[in-house]
Amino acid sequence: MKILIAVASKEYSGPTLRVGMQIAKALNASTTIVDVAEKANKFNSKVVGLAQERMDSWEFDRPGINVLEWAFNFLAENDYITPTMVEAGFSTNMLVEIGENRSEVFLKGTVCKDVQLILRNGDIIAELREEVKQGHYDVTIIGGSGKRRMAHDLIQYIDSSIFVVNQFDPNQKYRLLLAVDDSTGTKGAVKFGVRVAQAFKIDVDILTVSKVDRFGDGYKGAAERAGKFMRRTGIQYQNIYRVGDPSEIIKNEAGDNHIVIMGASTKNPLMKFFKGSKPLKVMEDCPCPILIVK
Amino acid sequence: MLGFSRSSLTNFLFWVTQKKWFLITIAVGIILVLLPTPSGLTVEGYRIIIIVITALMMIITEPIPLPAVAIYILVFEVILGINDADGIARSFMNDAVFFIMGSLMLSVAIIKQGWDKQIALGIITLTGNKTKNIVFGFTAISAILSSFIGEHTVAAIMLPIGMTLIRFTSEDKDKVKGLSAVLLFSIAYGSLIGSIGTPSGGGRNVIMMSYFHDFGLSISYLEWMIKVYPLVIVQIPIISWVLIKSFTPEYNRLDTGVRKLVVQVAKSPNMTGRNTVAAFIFLLVFLGWVFLSETYGLGTIALFGVFLYLVAGFVKWEDLSKNTHWGVILLFGATISLGSNINDTGAALWLANQVVNLFETIMNSFPFAVDIIIIVMTTTMANVLSSSATVAVLGPITLNLGENAMHLGLVTAIASAFGYFTAVAAPACTIVYSSGLVGAKDFLKVGWRVGVISMILLVFYANTYWLIIN
Numbered sequence: 166m167k168i169l170i171a172v173a174s175k176e177y178s179g180p181t182l183r184v185g186m187q188i189a190k191a192l193n194a195s196t197t198i199v200d201v202a203e204k205a206n207k208f209n210s211k212v213v214g215l216a217q218e219r220m221d222s223w224e225f226d227r228p229g230i231n232v233l234e235w236a237f238n239f240l241a242e243n244d245y246i247t248p249t250m251v252e253a254g255f256s257t258n259m260l261v262e263i264g265e266n267r268s269e270v271f272l273k274g275t276v277c278k279d280v281q282l283i284l285r286n287g288d289i290i291a292e293l294r295e296e297v298k299q300g301h302y303d304v305t306i307i308g309g310s311g312k313r314r315m316a317h318d319l320i321q322y323i324d325s326s327i328f329v330v331n332q333f334d335p336n337q338k339y340r341l342l343l344a345v346d347d348s349t350g351t352k353g354a355v356k357f358g359v360r361v362a363q364a365f366k367i368d369v370d371i372l373t374v375s376k377v378d379r380f381g382d383g384y385k386g387a388a389e390r391a392g393k394f395m396r397r398t399g400i401q402y403q404n405i406y407r408v409g410d411p412s413e414i415i416k417n418e419a420g421d422n423h424i425v426i427m428g429a430s431t432k433n434p435l436m437k438f439f440k441g442s443k444p445l446k447v448m449e450d451c452p453c454p455i456l457i458v459k
Numbered sequence: 460m461l462g463f464s465r466s467s468l469t470n471f472l473f474w475v476t477q478k479k480w481f482l483i484t485i486a487v488g489i490i491l492v493l494l495p496t497p498s499g500l501t502v503e504g505y506r507i508i509i510i511v512i513t514a515l516m517m518i519i520t521e522p523i524p525l526p527a528v529a530i531y532i533l534v535f536e537v538i539l540g541i542n543d544a545d546g547i548a549r550s551f552m553n554d555a556v557f558f559i560m561g562s563l564m565l566s567v568a569i570i571k572q573g574w575d576k577q578i579a580l581g582i583i584t585l586t587g588n589k590t591k592n593i594v595f596g597f598t599a600i601s602a603i604l605s606s607f608i609g610e611h612t613v614a615a616i617m618l619p620i621g622m623t624l625i626r627f628t629s630e631d632k633d634k635v636k637g638l639s640a641v642l643l644f645s646i647a648y649g650s651l652i653g654s655i656g657t658p659s660g661g662g663r664n665v666i667m668m669s670y671f672h673d674f675g676l677s678i679s680y681l682e683w684m685i686k687v688y689p690l691v692i693v694q695i696p697i698i699s700w701v702l703i704k705s706f707t708p709e710y711n712r713l714d715t716g717v718r719k720l721v722v723q724v725a726k727s728p729n730m731t732g733r734n735t736v737a738a739f740i741f742l743l744v745f746l747g748w749v750f751l752s753e754t755y756g757l758g759t760i761a762l763f764g765v766f767l768y769l770v771a772g773f774v775k776w777e778d779l780s781k782n783t784h785w786g787v788i789l790l791f792g793a794t795i796s797l798g799s800n801i802n803d804t805g806a807a808l809w810l811a812n813q814v815v816n817l818f819e820t821i822m823n824s825f826p827f828a829v830d831i832i833i834i835v836m837t838t839t840m841a842n843v844l845s846s847s848a849t850v851a852v853l854g855p856i857t858l859n860l861g862e863n864a865m866h867l868g869l870v871t872a873i874a875s876a877f878g879y880f881t882a883v884a885a886p887a888c889t890i891v892y893s894s895g896l897v898g899a900k901d902f903l904k905v906g907w908r909v910g911v912i913s914m915i916l917l918v919f920y921a922n923t924y925w926l927i928i929n
Contacts, residue, residue: 207525208845209611209889211563211784215570216615216890222573223619225626228895291477322473324466434468438475 166194169302169325171293173200175235178308180333182239184454185306188328189277190245191364196274197300198236199283201292202229204266229284230257233270236282240272246280247273260284266292290318297325304328304357304456320445320457321437326357326429328456329448332421339453341369342423344415345391347383350428354458355391358426361456362400365424369395369402372418374411412446419447425455480520488513497809504806506539511797511852518790519843526786529793541800550796555669557758559662559847560788564765565744566612567782568774572737576727578604579620583721588712590638594645595699597621601649602695606656606688607745611886613653617646618890623723625896628716629709632896638713639896640706640905648698648879648909650887655873656691658683658757659748663850665757666795667872670854673802674864680749680757685928686869690920697916698909705905733773740767787845794851802855811859827918830870833857834914837874842884846875870921877913879906 170185172178182198189196205213217227226234237255240246250272259270270282285292297305302325309316309331320327343358345351362369373380373388388404395402407414419425430442437445444457463471475482488509496505510532517528536547578600586596597617605613621642629635654660658668658680671678678686710716744764748757768774801807814832815822822828837857841849850872857871858864878884882892882899891897 205889205893206883207521208784208787209883209886211782211787212566212611212615212886213890213893215567215782216618216893219570219573219575219615219619220622220894223575223623225619225622228893288477294473318476322469322476324469434465434472438472 166192166304167300167302168192168194168196168304168306169293169297169300170196170198170306171201171289171308172198172232172236173308174232178232180335181306181308181330182236183335184328184330184333186240186243186245186277188304188306188361188364192360193277194303195279196277197281197283197296197302198233199285199293199296200229200232200236201285201287201289202232204286204288226257229286230260233260233282233284237270237272240280244275245277247275249273267296290315290322293319294322294324297323306330316448317441317445320429320442320448321434324459326353326456326458328454330454331448332452333454337422339365339367339422339424341365341367342415342419342425343369343371343391344411344425344427344447345371345373345384345387346411346428347381347387348428348431350431350458351387351391352428354426354428354456355394357456357458358391359394359398359400361424361426362395363398367424369400370405370418370423371395371402372405372407372415374407374409374414376409376411378408380406412443412450415443415447416450419451419453421452423453425451425453427455427457429457429459478522481517481522484513484516484520484522487516499812500809501805503539503541504801504804504809507536507541507797507800507804507806508810510535510539510541511801514794514797515844515848515852518845518848524786525790529786529789532793532797536796536800541804547796547800550799551792553669553795554756554758555662555665555795556788556792557756558659558665558761559758559791560783561758561761561765562609562659562662563783563788564779565741565761565768566609566615567779568737568765568768569608569612569741570615571774571778572734574734574738575616575620576724577730577734578616579623579720580724582620583717588714588717590641590708590711590713591699591703593624593713593717594641594703594708595696597642597645598649598652598699598702599695601646602653602656602691605650605653605887606660606691608741609659610650610654610661611890613650614646614887614890617650618643618894620720621646622894622896624713624716624720627719627723628713635709637706638708638710640901641702641708643891643894643897644702644706644901644905645699647885647887647891648702649695651876651878651885652694652698652913653691654887655876656684656688657748658752659745659761661876662791662847663875664872666791666798666847666850667854667868668757669795670798670802670858671865671868673799674858674868676865676868677753678865680752686925687873689924690873690916693920694913694916697912701908701912702905705908706901736771737768737773740764740771740773743767791847791851794848798851798855801852807855808859810856814856814860827922829861829867830918830921831914833860833867833870834874834877834917837871838877838910838914841875841878842880846878846885850875866921866925869925870917873917874914877910879909879913881906 168189234255241251260268262268266286268284272280274280304326306328341362371391373384448455491509514532537544582596586592601613625639658664747760857867882888882902
């Protein structure tokens with residue numbers, strides 16, 4: 166299992182990193198923390214590069230290094246990296262440039278496998294997409310963005326499951342809301358649901374929503390299989406059946422005290438591009454974390 | 460779907476998302492081509508205006524690499540019959556392009572010399588510890604240096620000095636927000652106001668000089684300085700004062716910061732004979748610009764300086780090649796070609812007439828209205844585009860807006876340096892913004908004040924001082 170955690174700053178990305186590492190620990194996943202720093206506009210990119218060279222000679226860090234340093238300190242404080250690494254401390258010398266826009270720091274993990282810190286420069290969607298493509302990640306963990314378009318693009322174009330750590334409150338006692346139906350994405354969602362429930366030690370609500378006043382065999386079967394899976398793994402769960410608009414019902418059931426897990430839309434990419442999708446609508450409306458499994 | 464896999468469809472949609480402004484631009488271009496040619500304009504003139512509009516859209520929104528925009532301009536100038544291939548190639552290269560190429564390479568050579576520590580010591584020796592004096596010193600030194608070595612070079616050299624002073628004053632960024640803004644903006648805005656002082660202060664000045672040449676006018680390096688430099692000197696204290704008033708610095712004196720900065724600079728190697736030779740080469744280039752540029756051209760002299768730096772081993776070709784933005788040079792060549800063809804096809808005159816017709820009442824009612832229109836147009840465009848590209852495109856139009864082309868051209872060149880409003884308007888602003896200590900909103904907060912003051916000053920200055928010296 167490979168997890169990519171996208172962070173942006175100490176001020177806004179604390180919950181994303183905390184939740185991301187908690188999941189990585191539970192899954193014993195190889196973990197990468199990436200910061201995509203803003204790139205200077207094309208006109209001035211070279212002169213900004215030259216200015217940064219001068220800054221290096223005055224011992225100033227390049228933009229984005231402070232974010233990696235903060236991530237390193239978080240890992241050190243929470244014993245996610247080995248004592249030898251902690252003792253050596255963070256230094257820019259550890260940063261290895263790989264390609265024009267990408268530098269990385271390799272760290273030896275403790276509770277989860279290896280931990281990497283990556284600094285990229287450029288457009289956030291394009292860089293995250295490239296990173297996922299290169300690293301074959303299973304899950305990308307991102308913070309909730311106020312920009313609707315950005316969230317849409319991340320879900321549509323990043324080729325991994327996406328966990329949006331939207332308004333995560335560490336003091337809140339969460340339950341897990343697992344949305345199931347007869348689509349192909351449900352199987353993956355159930356598997357992830359179990360892992361997340363185990364990671365956070367929380368109970369699960371398995372939600373099945375039908376648009377009509379009848380639940381077909383596919384829907385019932387999916388809910389029963391999910392329940393069986395929970396039972397086998399020793400997770401407390403309950404099945405909930407509702408009728409109505411799926412996005413609206415998921416949003417209402419989730420409230421602000423659930424982590425929502427659902428499969429990615431199986432709609433044609435063109436349809437999703439123009440009309441959006443159920444997971445996207447839920448992500449926009451729900452004031453809680455959501456995992457969209459691809 | 461039609462044999463395309465989900466993955467290839469997703470890749471295509473991602474491309475569409477990333478290139479949406481390119482697609483919009485092409486759509487706008489096609490619509491414009493299908494519209495009838497406006498009366499009074501030649502077909503070639505209309506087509507060159509379409510290329511200008513579409514190229515500007517792509518430069519501003521950056522959906523494709525800058526060199527691709529340059530290639531687009533050149534290719535479509537030929538395809539749309541603006542001129543034949545040889546004519547377009549000739550319009551692409553002139554002394555202004557040589558100058559932009561030479562000054563970008565000189566900039567690399569100068570920055571690599573590491574003169575920043577000596578400059579830091581020089582500023583502190585002159586200004587002492589008072590914040591107000593230091594801000595004035597930063598603005599003045601940035602302005603004076605950028606008049607000769609270009610705004611981006613100065614900003615790159617001065618930024619670490621400013622940031623070191625801030626860091627030595629307080630490690631906690633939140634405690635020195637005002638000080639950070641005031642010092643960093645004094646570097647950016649100082650560099651901008653100084654860049655108008657001499658022809659070599661920026662590529663835009665040289666582009667305007669080449670347009671003057673096309674209009675049968677000429678202005679020497681010294682004449683330019685006599686006409687424009689007093690405005691630089693007047694602006695320095697005013698801008699420093701506006702900055703201090705806009706961002707109240709947390710400390711009135713920077714005793715600790717200055718002391719630590721002096722200690723740090725003292726630890727660095729002293730000026731060597733090699734540094735002196737490097738400075739001497741630049742002095743030669745400067746003297747060449749002042750006394751020989753009318754014979755040999757500013758660009759040739761800049762390139763001769765680069766040649767000397769390379770021969771003497773002060774900079775490696777690999778460094779020059781890596782740090783020079785060849786794409787920008789290509790783009791400036793292409794925009795200069797656009798400017799030249801706007802003029803040759805009669806589009807510049809037609810556009811100028813449209814501006815005159817649009818603002819006829821204002822022009823007849825208010826004195827200096829033409830200056831104000833030029834300044835507002837140029838400043839607006841320079842804040843979303845590069846200043847050189849602004850002059851390259853607007854120059855031929857503004858020169859046709861009145862009888863005194865020299866006056867109008869100088870006003871255009873000066874106003875193109877008023878890129879105070881956004882972090883992307885000028886290289887100096889982008890460099891300062893890259894420090895992370897000032898935000899995009901800070902540029903707007905102080906930029907409009909500095910911008911309005913500079914505009915009023917320019918109108919007043921151009922219509923008093925220039926009349927007196929003429």
